[in-house]
Amino acid sequence: MSKDFVSNVSLHDFSLWEKIRNERKILAFDLEITARCNNNCRHCYVNLPADDKKARESELSPAGIKSIAGQAIDLGALWCLITGGEPLLREDFLDIYLYLKQKGLLVSVFTNATLISDKHIQVFKKYPPRNIEVTVYGVTKETYERVTRKPGSFDAFMRGLNLLLKNGIKVRFKAMALRSNVRELPRIAQFCRERTKDYFRFDPLLHLRFDGDAKRNSEIRSERLSAQEIVEIEEADSERSEALKKGCDKLIMPETEHINCNHLFYCGTGNGSFTVSHDGYFLLCSSLRHPGCIFSLKKTPLSEISKDFVLKVRDMRSNRREFLDKCRKCGLFNLCLWCPAHSHLETGELDKPVEYFCEVAHARAQALKNNIDKQ
Amino acid sequence: MEIKASLNSIYKPSEDVVTRDIQGEFIIVPITSGIGDLEGEIFSLNKHGRAIWDKLDGKKTIKDIAKELSLDFDGAPEDIEKDVLGLTQELLKKKMLVEAGKK
Numbered sequence: 244m245s246k247d248f249v250s251n252v253s254l255h256d257f258s259l260w261e262k263i264r265n266e267r268k269i270l271a272f273d274l275e276i277t278a279r280c281n282n283n284c285r286h287c288y289v290n291l292p293a294d295d296k297k298a299r300e301s302e303l304s305p306a307g308i309k310s311i312a313g314q315a316i317d318l319g320a321l322w323c324l325i326t327g328g329e330p331l332l333r334e335d336f337l338d339i340y341l342y343l344k345q346k347g348l349l350v351s352v353f354t355n356a357t358l359i360s361d362k363h364i365q366v367f368k369k370y371p372p373r374n375i376e377v378t379v380y381g382v383t384k385e386t387y388e389r390v391t392r393k394p395g396s397f398d399a400f401m402r403g404l405n406l407l408l409k410n411g412i413k414v415r416f417k418a419m420a421l422r423s424n425v426r427e428l429p430r431i432a433q434f435c436r437e438r439t440k441d442y443f444r445f446d447p448l449l450h451l452r453f454d455g456d457a458k459r460n461s462e463i464r465s466e467r468l469s470a471q472e473i474v475e476i477e478e479a480d481s482e483r484s485e486a487l488k489k490g491c492d493k494l495i496m497p498e499t500e501h502i503n504c505n506h507l508f509y510c511g512t513g514n515g516s517f518t519v520s521h522d523g524y525f526l527l528c529s530s531l532r533h534p535g536c537i538f539s540l541k542k543t544p545l546s547e548i549s550k551d552f553v554l555k556v557r558d559m560r561s562n563r564r565e566f567l568d569k570c571r572k573c574g575l576f577n578l579c580l581w582c583p584a585h586s587h588l589e590t591g592e593l594d595k596p597v598e599y600f601c602e603v604a605h606a607r608a609q610a611l612k613n614n615i616d617k618q
Numbered sequence: 619m620e621i622k623a624s625l626n627s628i629y630k631p632s633e634d635v636v637t638r639d640i641q642g643e644f645i646i647v648p649i650t651s652g653i654g655d656l657e658g659e660i661f662s663l664n665k666h667g668r669a670i671w672d673k674l675d676g677k678k679t680i681k682d683i684a685k686e687l688s689l690d691f692d693g694a695p696e697d698i699e700k701d702v703l704g705l706t707q708e709l710l711k712k713k714m715l716v717e718a719g720k721k
Binding site (some may be wrong): 256268319321344345346347348349353368369371411 | 636637645649671
């Protein structure tokens with residue numbers, strides 16, 4: 244018998260990853276437990292009003308969520324992200340959270356923190372999440388509520404966030420950079436970095452809504468920063484610009500220009516993870532909402548869907564010349580928000596280039612090249 | 619205070635951990651705070667560790683478990699006993715096991 248029974252290895256070095264590298268095994272899933280939110284953010288691609296009856300009725304029941312999660316666990320899932328909308332809006336949030344924890348999942352939660360209560364804190368302290376990721380829309384009442392359009396939301400956010408931090412719950416931060424808060428972005432970054440040892444990220448790339456709401460999509464477009472503004476905020480944030488410079492060889496890949504392939508998907512969608520929409524659909528990733536790429540988990544078990552369905556979707560092809568010549572061969576795809584899912588949200592088609600994404604990607608690439616030339 | 623594992627004691631998995639078998643990798647997942655540290659690490663048992671874990675059922679003493687394992691695994695009985703005791707001690711330290719009695 245060997246004495247080396249135990250291995251305490253870093254997640255990065257765990258032998259399981261190597262074992263399943265090419266097997267498309269499910270390791271992680273996102274549970275979007277509601278599309279409703281108590282805020283009304285200008286840039287949000289999901290939020291429906293907190294009291295939206297139709298949205299509420301379409302949500303998976305706790306039993307439905309538990310059944311899907313149980314199936315994912317049986318297939319080997321280890322990580323689970325609870326997201327929304329605002330997941331804490333659901334009165335059964337803690338019941339769902341505890342179920343997932345007690346099944347041995349490593350659970351993360353995305354929240355705006357405005358609804359955090361002592362009850363949540365008690366549970367998070369005893370049954371710690373892997374992390375709570377809090378979105379910060381502004382660090383002043385004026386900016387925060389300009390984005391959320393909800394009076395009182397800034398005070399609620401600060402109260403909830405302070406409760407989390409005071410009780411030692413592991414918090415990560417993210418911010419979306421949009422027209423309504425861009426002037427405050429450096430202060431947002433500073434606020435976040437001062438409050439976490441973990442990472443803070445900001446994202447200036449806004450995509451359109453899952454429900455295709457034309458009025459809301461127009462609001463999102465008006466919140467988008469220009470390509471030049473995006474470059475400027477990325478360059479102004481030293482942590483971000485250093486990371487971009489470091490990853491440069493993976494961000495600009497001229498060799499892609501010689502690719503002669505008409506596959507639509509060249510990202511990792513569906514490889515090892517999936518999303519469950521609030522109304523029980525299996526999605527290869529949270530943005531991929533095209534009717535031909537989703538499947539109802541209310542009717543079909545996960546084990547029957549996942550492998551063949553994912554392979555079928557990932558094998559989809561395009562014959563659109565514009566896509567094949569412009570996007571498919573583009574060496575800037577890692578700097579671009581373009582993907583079939585976002586193309587669908589923008590244009591209704593999975594394979595149409597999107598001029599705005601293209602402008603941003605080229606501006607970011609040019610800035611990177613300029614920086615490298617300077618060195 | 620650290621609890622010392624003993625040959626005549628009986629142990630069982632803590633209710634605060636869950637075990638998972640993922641594609642043949644056996645891992646122990648803490649579900650409450652203060653047990654192990656899964657922040658950046660995975661706590662897994664190999665084939666031999668798992669064989670011991672499976673016998674830590676709240677009924678058998680460490681001595682009984684070592685005796686049973688010596689039928690399935692090569693090695694001197696006293697070495698196997700030492701191994702079982704060593705792993706039990708480590709799991710106790712991590713609060714992944716609890717004592718369930720003595721004989």
